[in-house]
Amino acid sequence: MRANDRNGDELRPMKLTTGVNKYAEGSVFIEVGDTKVICTASVEERVPPFMKGQGRGWVTAEYSMLPRATHTRNQREAARGKLGGRTMEIQRLIGRALRSVVNLQALGERTVTLDCDVIQADGGTRTTSITGSFVAMAIAINKIAEQHKLQRFPITDFLASVSVGVVGGQPLLDLNYEEDSKAKVDMNLVMTGGGKFVELQGTGEESPFDRKELDLMLALGEQGILQMIERQKEVLGPIALKIGTGQAGVRA
Amino acid sequence: MRANDRNGDELRPMKLTTGVNKYAEGSVFIEVGDTKVICTASVEERVPPFMKGQGRGWVTAEYSMLPRATHTRNQREAARGKLGGRTMEIQRLIGRALRSVVNLQALGERTVTLDCDVIQADGGTRTTSITGSFVAMAIAINKIAEQHKLQRFPITDFLASVSVGVVGGQPLLDLNYEEDSKAKVDMNLVMTGGGKFVELQGTGEESPFDRKELDLMLALGEQGILQMIERQKEVLGPIALKIGTGQAGVRA
């Protein structure tokens, strides 16, 4: 039995609180079970050097865990003087995923930076960061749309992410830390509101998996992500109506 | 007039929420006006190499600001690959201040690390970190005391910190960001419950100050700190009774 009598295909309770930072153009505090992440979206009116003069925008992400987000205290990467491989891998994933639903041309020459700071970690910090960041990004982009800086609304679809795995022979949705550490197979899915795959990363380091297990995990993940997107829509309210329409003029 | 009709000798509203992290031995979310800091206290059963074998413990601190804690986004120190001078100065100050009210002999060969992560900054992040860290440290040390690991309760007095400054010729208590950026003189005070000075750092880079201004600022700061310590006592409840007694056996 899973903690809190959860079924194998059941998400943990998810809570999205917006407006948690008075300076950021968009901000969300996302809680998925005991995993808690602050996502802020910052808009800057410039793009990185390699994109200058192309008339297109950029979306990027940074990810970090507070030292005591975990059972035992971890050394800060700032103190060690370099980012670890895991951090780099995660922040590259978050940025790539978000860009897949943004029309960079429509965004114009500006950068949206998503900062995902994990306050408490209990499994699924990267997927939670993606789900939360999407909401923070939508709020921030809506803010510049309302300032009449955009001709089209650049977000083309919804986006959320969840983990799935095989634990003790059973496929499970949305693993917590304890389940994750016992999983033989571990997969992270990022999907759009339209049900397409954006990222699919499965690893069977402990034990390779076959096609049947893959199919079961994909089915579990898809229904979980669609539930998460429903929650994003509720929280975004009128902003949600602009997504995918391309119409910047709909007032939120 | 100050924001929110505050008087010159009036503190901003202060809120201390304990138990905000399920892993840390002690944790506090401290809000002083719009300055918000998560303080966690982690206990490890070892000391740094330079202290090994002396039978004494160590208390140290790390400080960091989330990138969007401020009006504009700051680059992460982990991404830059080194800690800035301001960060180092602040975390050395926090550690030194806390050690002044801990009997390291009574703590035994263990380390308490305070992590102060600034979620939102509106002036006074270092003083707020000290005031919050004291509470997180007290909870953590009480936890090990309750595990019967200590013969004496090692915290010898209360400790809090506040800033004072001279703005437009007026001495003001507990500056917010806007006031701080206009201040000609800026002073941070750390004091004990017994009314003694632990740290006193005044700087008149914009304009040197005289003895009279110093005396006014010290008086303002002292009464502000004593109010803060009253709030710490309320929040700590029965733990507060152990502080300064040396008696580990009083049950919280």
Place this chain on the structure above:
Amino acid sequence: MRANDRNGDELRPMKLTTGVNKYAEGSVFIEVGDTKVICTASVEERVPPFMKGQGRGWVTAEYSMLPRATHTRNQREAARGKLGGRTMEIQRLIGRALRSVVNLQALGERTVTLDCDVIQADGGTRTTSITGSFVAMAIAINKIAEQHKLQRFPITDFLASVSVGVVGGQPLLDLNYEEDSKAKVDMNLVMTGGGKFVELQGTGEESPFDRKELDLMLALGEQGILQMIERQKEVLGPIALKIGTGQAGVRA
């Protein structure tokens, strides 16, 4: 039409040359089209600190590109003073993939380090590194088996890797650089000789993909990998017979 009249489901020519380094316990020069990688396997009679005393071994990998492996010269990571995110991601992938087919218990307390140095890059450097590293690792582990240091042969299955993608609406196997830069979807597969998935990483940054495209790509990749494994068997000769049997005693 693809370069060199290649069909969509056709691998590039692959060449494996063993024994290219006189010091390494195992070494392979692998050429897949114009992508060329030197893979060396080094055996050391110790494990990393976090694994000491568990009686188990470790397999890890490092990946690097020579500065002029690509169209334009890249700055060396040693000169920049840090590893990039892409490098870290790739070397973590290679290590994880190889460990999935090694019985670390049977390896004993020793480390096998695979160094993958890309001499020339024309797409698929990470998948080529995995396919080549498997051979170098098998040679190195066989060497210690022949020195009677192992009771069981620790390699449990074959392992190879290939990329698949969707270019201009067509699913293609084993993309070269030009195809890769036009691909809307890009997927790297790592599979065992038994046809199971070890790693599956698909990304549709440019354009999300649906389930049908995923199924086509998985089928393409699987048959490509099985062909590669046939080539590994030829090159490994008698060593191939030991893989998966657990019998260290079969003489190569």
Place this chain on the structure above:
Amino acid sequence: MRANDRNGDELRPMKLTTGVNKYAEGSVFIEVGDTKVICTASVEERVPPFMKGQGRGWVTAEYSMLPRATHTRNQREAARGKLGGRTMEIQRLIGRALRSVVNLQALGERTVTLDCDVIQADGGTRTTSITGSFVAMAIAINKIAEQHKLQRFPITDFLASVSVGVVGGQPLLDLNYEEDSKAKVDMNLVMTGGGKFVELQGTGEESPFDRKELDLMLALGEQGILQMIERQKEVLGPIALKIGTGQAGVRA
């Protein structure tokens, strides 16, 4: 009794030798007891990026100790690859202190960098660096004034610094290393020729101090600093006459 029969309120012998570097615009070798520091002032006709185009100048400082300035050899910070927190704290203090007596507008868009290299350390290296740097800076600024590059003489007042402390219950002026390591309270004062405070940093890590001790230390420090400023005047000769007058035209 203090070393060399010194009274509690007595400074160590202080010697200022100017012109010790043939390239620097200003240079001083300052000896305070056995503490010996080379201070050079370098003038560059540009300002840091964050100050460009404001028509104002900048004064900054760097501080370092030779490896064998102390009883045992310290590792070089260049070899360790980063500046320690203590070094950063000290060089920020020196820069801030000097800027408090410079009219940056009158200096124009140029930077004066003070390099304080401690040849031998016997307590008070930061205060000695400030006292010596002031003289080096005055010589350098006078040099550009004599080149008719300035309309007003930008130094507005004299500046010196000393440490005070409480050792064995006694307030002492200008602590040497041995006294400093026994001090319960340690305070560094920076004051102007006009008797105002520029920096005041007191720390009672070992034992908090009360208001009475603070008042005694401030009195001791003030008279010590005023003596030091007398010595600066002697050494600066005619340059001293320009300080505080704003008149660039007085010929040195």
Place this chain on the structure above:
Amino acid sequence: MRANDRNGDELRPMKLTTGVNKYAEGSVFIEVGDTKVICTASVEERVPPFMKGQGRGWVTAEYSMLPRATHTRNQREAARGKLGGRTMEIQRLIGRALRSVVNLQALGERTVTLDCDVIQADGGTRTTSITGSFVAMAIAINKIAEQHKLQRFPITDFLASVSVGVVGGQPLLDLNYEEDSKAKVDMNLVMTGGGKFVELQGTGEESPFDRKELDLMLALGEQGILQMIERQKEVLGPIALKIGTGQAGVRA
């Protein structure tokens, strides 16, 4: 007796293979005994900041060893985060040596970067890198000459390098690793086709050497280098005819 019956004044077998990299403007795989180095020459149409606007070009070099180029595996400098002193010394030497035979004015504002990556090391990696780099550079510069970008052919003479040493009282030419580790004196010579010295670095850390030994080593080295230059001429073919003539128009 030396390995492979080599006489004291005999070079190891040397093999130069050109065109080993399809992207680089010039490339050579040089084998001197078991020492094997890939040298690529990359041409970029810009110069380093310190040379901008002078109408002159720049030639520079970088040197690296693959981790398993040696008997035991070495840590990568990229992983350690900094270049070692030996690497820096060698790459400065290679760049300096090559520049001595290039007319930087005739090269125009472009940079030629030589990358020397040691695949396998058996003594003499720095001298082998110089000898190979000269050929790669000549091919690259000829390529731009053929594109009519140069008015004069900028290479003024041939250049090669060899080591000499004193082992067991005997002067030996072209030391392999085993000889090098037993040598009391170790000298690297770089000479031009005209028989002049470009670099001469002798070290007698184990045992100082006298004038007579120096003279013997210089004679050995000179004849070895002249043989190497003959081999460079053969490999370069028609390009060799342009060297030293200054005539860019001779067609290769």
Place this chain on the structure above:
Amino acid sequence: MRANDRNGDELRPMKLTTGVNKYAEGSVFIEVGDTKVICTASVEERVPPFMKGQGRGWVTAEYSMLPRATHTRNQREAARGKLGGRTMEIQRLIGRALRSVVNLQALGERTVTLDCDVIQADGGTRTTSITGSFVAMAIAINKIAEQHKLQRFPITDFLASVSVGVVGGQPLLDLNYEEDSKAKVDMNLVMTGGGKFVELQGTGEESPFDRKELDLMLALGEQGILQMIERQKEVLGPIALKIGTGQAGVRA
């Protein structure tokens, strides 16, 4: 004509002042013309990890220039976070040179570290560092000999260093900065009291040199070094008598 009417074969005035640091086991302030270097020798009763347990000692060196040792201010290597190639090359040279005249067996398991800090640079800082370091090292080693820690006196010969060059067709001894920057050929020599070569580094980056020029430079350098060694003997007094005798018992 050279500055100060110096002849081509004439050294600059050289001054050696010993005992300039009260903590170091040996210290010298060496002035050669306007080049000024503080050399301290620190003795530690341990050796680097790679030498442990062999019963032999180690001699090593570090070299640094104060930021304003030169015409214009250089950035500190500690601030840049890494040692430059030139610094590494020089400190490796100094260490190697000194070790050539020390019997490491006789030194026992201890390390002598020479710190060469250039206070003012006017050409020849590396050669001046070697000449000064020899004296500081001799004083330090004599100190431990007098503590009866050594059975044999480990210094086997004198050692000094000078630069020679060809300027305007003329061979010159001991170049100052201005001469050095005009030199076509630049050579640094390190020789023993017995007239043997320890290091010989000649570079003709601007213009290769022939055998005749080499011979002239070697002759100039030899007589310069022998003069320097006479000065070392005067300064060392009775310590000089122990050098080369192996007798630790001669009292200085």
